[in-house]
Amino acid sequence: MRRLIYELVVLCKETLPFSEPIYEFGSFQIPGQERSDLRVLFPGQKYIGCDIREGPGVDRILNLHHINLPPESVGTAFVLDTLEHVEFPHQALQEIHRILRPNGMVILSSVMDFPIHDYPNDYWRFTPEAFKSLLKTFSHSFVGFAGRERFPHTVIGLGFKNPSVPLEEFKMKYETWRRRWKRRPFRTTVILLAPQSLLDVYQRLYRI
DSSP: OOHHHHHHHHHHHHHSOOOSSEEEETOOOOTTOGGGOGGGGSTTSOEEEEESSOSTTOSEEOBTTBOOSOTTOEEEEEEESOGGGOSOHHHHHHHHHHHEEEEEEEEEEEESSOOOOOSSOOOOOOOHHHHHHHTTTSSEEEEEEEEETTEEEEEEEEEESSTTOOOHHHHHHHHHHHHHTSSOSSOHHHHHHSOHHHHHHHHHHHOO
């Protein structure tokens, strides 16, 4: 998990009403990601890591296109840097809306200005407007980004079934987070042209 996304989750934990159980979709930890295990942020709470394959960080195999969970059974859903690997993202968000409880929320992040990374497939790059479209099903939503306004490297979204969730504190801390991560460490063109040894270092540092 990228550092800015881990920091985003900490920000959300400090400012938003989390409820259990917490499901993380796309929890498979590729080599080098072990330090960014989100469950350490929620001690004593029911936290289930899910992915389409077995591996580190995965407690349960679930497919976002057809989530094998009953309606209104999930309190909080994380879908972090995962939607670019989901072939039908609108269907995935409809499924997440179905399984969330009436007071439930989903926290999304994905990439726009970013290299292709196959885990196992890489389908999409999202704009903020795309996230607004994905979250139309929810009663209340927020969409933001990090990076240049016309070409952000990261897009984030919050979706709530409860329309009255206050976001004032979140928005203030989000602006600080956004300013902190306005610049990327390297431009995409540099990454794509870099030798493999430099790419390996970049991936270890920024957990692509």
